Amino acid sequence: LKKKFLSVLDGHGIEYKLNSIFDRACSAIISFSIAGINSEILQRMAAESGLFIGLGSACASKLRNNRVLSEMGLSPSEIAGSIRISFSPKNTIDEAEQAAAILAEKIKILRSGQVG
DSSP states (O other): OHHHHHHHHHHTTOOOEESSOGGGSOTTEEEEEOTTOOHHHHHHHHHHTTOOOEESOGGGTTOSSOHHHHHTTOOHHHHHTEEEEEOOTTOOHHHHHHHHHHHHHHHHHHHHTOOO
């Protein structure tokens, strides 16, 4: 599901940076950064379309300054644009594709400045 999700983002031309080594990370979670995007705004926009995403690292998602991501070497911009996608064993490939398409659409809206 992770590979399919990321391939759909790639297909939409979304640039991102994985926050972990893909093959060593949990098979059900993707953590990545989108520089220049405010993840809190993206989270709200995605939720309006029924897609619920996490922010920052799972270890410190409630903290404003994410110590875990900072210690991993992420810049303040990357930390501000960090999101986390979690998959359930019950999720399907179609759902992963749909989630990535929704997220890509919202990222493009944010990048265009058409929010509000």
